[in-house]
Amino acid sequence: MTMALNRGFALTWLGHNTFKLVTRGGRTVVIDPWIEGNPACPKELKTFEKIDVMTISHGHGDHMGDAVTLGKKFKPVVICNFEIHAFLQRKGLTTSSPMNKGGTQEAVGLKFTMVHATHSSGIEDGGQTIYGGEPCGFVITLEDGTRIYHAGDTAVHSDMALIGELYPPDVALLPIGDHYTMSPREAAVAARLLRPKVIVPAHYGTFPVLTGTPDMLREELKKQKVTAELVVLRPGETLS
Ligand code: NI
Ligand code: MN
Numbered sequence: 001m002t003m004a005l006n007r008g009f010a011l012t013w014l015g016h017n018t019f020k021l022v023t024r025g026g027r028t029v030v031i032d033p034w035i036e037g038n039p040a041c042p043k044e045l046k047t048f049e050k051i052d053v054m055t056i057s058h059g060h061g062d063h064m065g066d067a068v069t070l071g072k073k074f075k076p077v078v079i080c081n082f083e084i085h086a087f088l089q090r091k092g093l094t095t096s097s098p099m100n101k102g103g104t105q106e107a108v109g110l111k112f113t114m115v116h117a118t119h120s121s122g123i124e125d126g127g128q129t130i131y132g133g134e135p136c137g138f139v140i141t142l143e144d145g146t147r148i149y150h151a152g153d154t155a156v157h158s159d160m161a162l163i164g165e166l167y168p169p170d171v172a173l174l175p176i177g178d179h180y181t182m183s184p185r186e187a188a189v190a191a192r193l194l195r196p197k198v199i200v201p202a203h204y205g206t207f208p209v210l211t212g213t214p215d216m217l218r219e220e221l222k223k224q225k226v227t228a229e230l231v232v233l234r235p236g237e238t239l240s
Contacts, residue, residue: 007239008144015040015235016062017153017175017203020048025143027108029053031150031173032063033070040206042236048074052108055140056080057152059087059123059132062206068093077107081114083133087123101136111141115163117154119181139167146170149194153203156186160193171239172196172228175203176217177210184212188220191228198229200239 010022015038021029030051035041051074056064064084071078071093078088078096085098099105104113114136121132137152149169163169172194175181181203182190191199199221204212214232221230231239 008146009142009148011148011171011200011239012045013200013202013233013235013237013239014038014045015042016206017057017150017173018063019150019173019202020045021140021148023110023142025109027052027110029055029110029140030070030076031055031138031140032057032152033066034062034064035066035070037065038062038206040235045236050074051076053110053112054078055112055138055150056084057117057137057150058119058121058135059084059130060121060153061124063153064123071095079105079107079112079114079138081121081133081136083121083131084123087125087130087132101134109143113139113141113167115139115149115167116157116159117152118157119153119155137163139163139169141167149173149196151175151190153181156182156190156193158193160190164194164196169194169196171198171200173200173202176201176212176214177204177206178212179209184216185220187212187217188224188226191221191226192224196228198231198239199226200231200233 019031082098085096117135119135121135122129123132
Protein backbone atom coordinates (compact mmCIF):
# COMPACT_ATOMS: atom_id res chain seq x y z
CA MET A 1 0.00 0.00 0.00
CA THR A 2 2.78 2.43 0.95
CA MET A 3 4.46 1.77 -2.42
CA ALA A 4 1.19 2.33 -4.24
CA LEU A 5 0.65 5.59 -2.45
CA ASN A 6 3.96 7.03 -3.67
CA ARG A 7 1.91 8.70 -6.37
CA GLY A 8 -0.55 9.94 -3.77
CA PHE A 9 -3.16 7.32 -4.59
CA ALA A 10 -3.63 3.64 -5.41
CA LEU A 11 -5.45 2.91 -8.64
CA THR A 12 -6.41 -0.71 -9.24
CA TRP A 13 -7.71 -1.95 -12.58
CA LEU A 14 -10.64 -4.31 -12.02
CA GLY A 15 -10.69 -5.26 -15.70
CA HIS A 16 -12.59 -3.80 -18.66
CA ASN A 17 -13.24 -0.11 -17.85
CA THR A 18 -13.70 -0.53 -14.09
CA PHE A 19 -11.20 0.95 -11.63
CA LYS A 20 -10.92 1.24 -7.87
CA LEU A 21 -9.19 4.36 -6.64
CA VAL A 22 -8.03 4.78 -3.06
CA THR A 23 -6.87 8.30 -2.28
CA ARG A 24 -4.27 9.56 0.17
CA GLY A 25 -7.15 10.69 2.38
CA GLY A 26 -8.47 7.13 2.48
CA ARG A 27 -11.43 7.66 0.17
CA THR A 28 -12.53 4.79 -2.08
CA VAL A 29 -13.90 5.64 -5.51
CA VAL A 30 -15.24 2.96 -7.86
CA ILE A 31 -15.22 4.06 -11.49
CA ASP A 32 -17.82 2.35 -13.74
CA PRO A 33 -19.04 -0.38 -11.37
CA TRP A 34 -19.14 -3.62 -13.37
CA ILE A 35 -18.06 -6.32 -10.96
CA GLU A 36 -20.16 -9.50 -10.75
CA GLY A 37 -20.56 -10.12 -14.46
CA ASN A 38 -17.13 -8.76 -15.36
CA PRO A 39 -15.14 -11.77 -16.59
CA ALA A 40 -11.86 -9.86 -16.20
CA CYS A 41 -12.38 -8.85 -12.55
CA PRO A 42 -10.32 -11.03 -10.18
CA LYS A 43 -12.56 -12.88 -7.74
CA GLU A 44 -10.75 -11.60 -4.63
CA LEU A 45 -11.43 -8.01 -5.72
CA LYS A 46 -15.18 -8.45 -6.11
CA THR A 47 -15.82 -7.48 -2.51
CA PHE A 48 -15.35 -4.04 -1.00
CA GLU A 49 -14.88 -2.76 2.54
CA LYS A 50 -16.47 0.55 1.67
CA ILE A 51 -17.21 2.75 -1.30
CA ASP A 52 -17.40 6.53 -0.82
CA VAL A 53 -18.10 7.53 -4.41
CA MET A 54 -19.08 5.76 -7.64
CA THR A 55 -18.83 7.45 -11.03
CA ILE A 56 -20.82 6.19 -14.01
CA SER A 57 -19.73 7.16 -17.52
CA HIS A 58 -22.81 5.89 -19.39
CA GLY A 59 -25.78 3.55 -19.24
CA HIS A 60 -24.32 0.35 -20.72
CA GLY A 61 -24.36 -2.74 -18.54
CA ASP A 62 -20.60 -3.22 -18.74
CA HIS A 63 -20.24 0.15 -16.96
CA MET A 64 -23.08 0.26 -14.44
CA GLY A 65 -24.15 -3.38 -14.07
CA ASP A 66 -23.54 -3.31 -10.30
CA ALA A 67 -24.49 0.31 -9.62
CA VAL A 68 -27.80 -0.48 -7.93
CA THR A 69 -26.51 -3.35 -5.77
CA LEU A 70 -23.33 -1.59 -4.65
CA GLY A 71 -25.16 1.72 -4.31
CA LYS A 72 -27.70 0.26 -1.91
CA LYS A 73 -25.07 -1.66 0.05
CA PHE A 74 -22.45 1.07 0.57
CA LYS A 75 -24.49 4.26 0.02
CA PRO A 76 -21.74 6.04 -1.93
CA VAL A 77 -22.34 9.33 -3.65
CA VAL A 78 -23.14 8.14 -7.18
CA ILE A 79 -22.02 10.72 -9.71
CA CYS A 80 -23.66 10.40 -13.11
CA ASN A 81 -25.78 12.22 -15.65
CA PHE A 82 -29.37 13.23 -14.87
CA GLU A 83 -31.03 10.40 -16.83
CA ILE A 84 -29.00 7.66 -15.10
CA HIS A 85 -29.70 9.39 -11.77
CA ALA A 86 -33.45 9.21 -12.51
CA PHE A 87 -33.11 5.52 -13.46
CA LEU A 88 -31.22 4.74 -10.23
CA GLN A 89 -33.87 6.58 -8.20
CA ARG A 90 -36.59 4.47 -9.81
CA LYS A 91 -34.58 1.43 -8.68
CA GLY A 92 -34.67 2.69 -5.10
CA LEU A 93 -31.20 4.20 -4.88
CA THR A 94 -31.24 7.44 -2.90
CA THR A 95 -27.64 8.62 -2.95
CA SER A 96 -27.01 9.66 -6.55
CA SER A 97 -25.93 13.19 -7.34
CA PRO A 98 -26.57 14.15 -10.96
CA MET A 99 -24.60 16.65 -13.00
CA ASN A 100 -23.86 17.54 -16.58
CA LYS A 101 -20.86 18.16 -18.81
CA GLY A 102 -18.72 21.16 -18.04
CA GLY A 103 -19.65 21.12 -14.38
CA THR A 104 -17.62 20.13 -11.33
CA GLN A 105 -19.00 18.86 -8.06
CA GLU A 106 -17.26 18.06 -4.83
CA ALA A 107 -17.85 14.84 -2.89
CA VAL A 108 -15.95 13.62 0.20
CA GLY A 109 -13.21 16.18 -0.46
CA LEU A 110 -12.61 15.17 -4.08
CA LYS A 111 -13.64 17.05 -7.21
CA PHE A 112 -15.47 15.44 -10.10
CA THR A 113 -15.63 17.21 -13.45
CA MET A 114 -17.90 15.72 -16.09
CA VAL A 115 -16.43 15.97 -19.58
CA HIS A 116 -17.45 15.00 -23.08
CA ALA A 117 -17.32 11.49 -24.56
CA THR A 118 -18.47 10.29 -27.97
CA HIS A 119 -20.42 7.05 -27.56
CA SER A 120 -24.02 6.01 -26.70
CA SER A 121 -25.72 5.52 -23.35
CA GLY A 122 -28.95 3.45 -23.53
CA ILE A 123 -29.86 1.45 -20.43
CA GLU A 124 -31.07 -2.14 -20.98
CA ASP A 125 -33.83 -2.92 -18.52
CA GLY A 126 -36.48 -5.62 -18.67
CA GLY A 127 -36.08 -6.16 -22.42
CA GLN A 128 -36.29 -2.45 -23.17
CA THR A 129 -33.70 0.20 -23.91
CA ILE A 130 -34.22 3.29 -21.78
CA TYR A 131 -32.76 6.66 -22.74
CA GLY A 132 -29.64 7.05 -20.61
CA GLY A 133 -28.64 10.61 -21.42
CA GLU A 134 -25.23 11.46 -22.84
CA PRO A 135 -22.10 9.40 -22.28
CA CYS A 136 -19.29 11.20 -20.48
CA GLY A 137 -15.84 10.99 -18.99
CA PHE A 138 -14.66 12.32 -15.63
CA VAL A 139 -11.67 14.25 -14.41
CA ILE A 140 -11.20 13.40 -10.73
CA THR A 141 -9.12 15.88 -8.75
CA LEU A 142 -7.65 14.35 -5.61
CA GLU A 143 -6.92 15.97 -2.24
CA ASP A 144 -3.40 16.95 -3.35
CA GLY A 145 -4.47 18.29 -6.76
CA THR A 146 -3.52 15.16 -8.75
CA ARG A 147 -5.88 14.73 -11.69
CA ILE A 148 -7.06 11.40 -13.02
CA TYR A 149 -9.03 11.39 -16.28
CA HIS A 150 -11.28 8.42 -16.98
CA ALA A 151 -12.34 8.77 -20.61
CA GLY A 152 -15.23 6.29 -20.32
CA ASP A 153 -16.16 4.65 -23.61
CA THR A 154 -15.34 7.05 -26.39
CA ALA A 155 -13.95 7.70 -29.82
CA VAL A 156 -11.14 10.22 -29.94
CA HIS A 157 -12.60 13.72 -30.17
CA SER A 158 -11.10 17.16 -30.46
CA ASP A 159 -12.56 18.29 -27.09
CA MET A 160 -9.77 16.24 -25.56
CA ALA A 161 -7.52 19.21 -26.33
CA LEU A 162 -9.82 21.33 -24.14
CA ILE A 163 -9.71 18.74 -21.36
CA GLY A 164 -5.91 18.84 -21.61
CA GLU A 165 -5.95 22.64 -21.42
CA LEU A 166 -8.50 23.03 -18.62
CA TYR A 167 -7.65 19.98 -16.47
CA PRO A 168 -4.17 18.76 -17.45
CA PRO A 169 -4.38 15.11 -16.36
CA ASP A 170 -1.60 13.40 -14.47
CA VAL A 171 -3.08 10.03 -15.41
CA ALA A 172 -5.31 9.27 -18.40
CA LEU A 173 -7.32 6.04 -18.40
CA LEU A 174 -8.03 5.42 -22.08
CA PRO A 175 -10.03 2.72 -23.84
CA ILE A 176 -8.02 1.00 -26.59
CA GLY A 177 -10.02 -2.13 -27.46
CA ASP A 178 -11.42 -0.86 -30.77
CA HIS A 179 -14.87 -1.91 -32.12
CA TYR A 180 -16.95 -0.18 -29.38
CA THR A 181 -14.37 2.49 -28.51
CA MET A 182 -11.23 3.99 -29.93
CA SER A 183 -8.42 1.81 -31.19
CA PRO A 184 -4.77 2.09 -30.12
CA ARG A 185 -4.10 4.47 -33.02
CA GLU A 186 -6.91 6.78 -31.96
CA ALA A 187 -5.91 6.48 -28.31
CA ALA A 188 -2.42 7.70 -29.25
CA VAL A 189 -3.99 10.76 -30.88
CA ALA A 190 -6.07 11.23 -27.72
CA ALA A 191 -2.87 11.13 -25.68
CA ARG A 192 -1.32 13.74 -27.99
CA LEU A 193 -4.30 16.05 -27.35
CA LEU A 194 -4.50 15.39 -23.59
CA ARG A 195 -0.77 15.44 -22.80
CA PRO A 196 -1.04 13.31 -19.64
CA LYS A 197 2.02 12.22 -17.65
CA VAL A 198 0.85 8.61 -17.47
CA ILE A 199 -1.41 6.57 -19.75
CA VAL A 200 -3.21 3.45 -18.51
CA PRO A 201 -5.00 1.50 -21.27
CA ALA A 202 -8.38 -0.11 -20.57
CA HIS A 203 -11.48 -1.59 -22.26
CA TYR A 204 -9.47 -4.25 -24.11
CA GLY A 205 -9.01 -8.00 -23.81
CA THR A 206 -12.34 -8.63 -22.08
CA PHE A 207 -14.00 -10.09 -25.19
CA PRO A 208 -12.47 -11.39 -28.45
CA VAL A 209 -13.99 -8.46 -30.35
CA LEU A 210 -11.86 -5.97 -28.36
CA THR A 211 -8.71 -6.48 -30.38
CA GLY A 212 -6.60 -3.45 -29.44
CA THR A 213 -3.55 -4.27 -27.32
CA PRO A 214 -1.07 -2.31 -25.20
CA ASP A 215 1.72 -3.32 -27.62
CA MET A 216 -0.19 -1.73 -30.49
CA LEU A 217 -0.67 1.38 -28.36
CA ARG A 218 3.06 1.50 -27.52
CA GLU A 219 3.86 1.35 -31.23
CA GLU A 220 1.39 4.14 -32.05
CA LEU A 221 2.64 6.36 -29.22
CA LYS A 222 6.15 6.00 -30.61
CA LYS A 223 4.97 6.82 -34.16
CA GLN A 224 3.12 9.89 -32.92
CA LYS A 225 6.01 10.97 -30.67
CA VAL A 226 3.98 10.89 -27.47
CA THR A 227 6.39 10.71 -24.56
CA ALA A 228 3.92 10.00 -21.72
CA GLU A 229 4.71 6.98 -19.56
CA LEU A 230 2.64 3.96 -20.61
CA VAL A 231 1.67 1.85 -17.61
CA VAL A 232 0.12 -1.48 -18.58
CA LEU A 233 -1.78 -3.10 -15.72
CA ARG A 234 -3.18 -6.59 -15.58
CA PRO A 235 -6.63 -6.87 -14.03
CA GLY A 236 -6.14 -6.69 -10.29
CA GLU A 237 -2.87 -4.76 -10.54
CA THR A 238 -2.37 -1.37 -8.97
CA LEU A 239 -0.64 1.68 -10.43
CA SER A 240 2.24 2.18 -8.04
NI1 NI B 1 -20.41 1.43 -23.82
MN1 MN C 1 -18.15 -0.53 -22.74
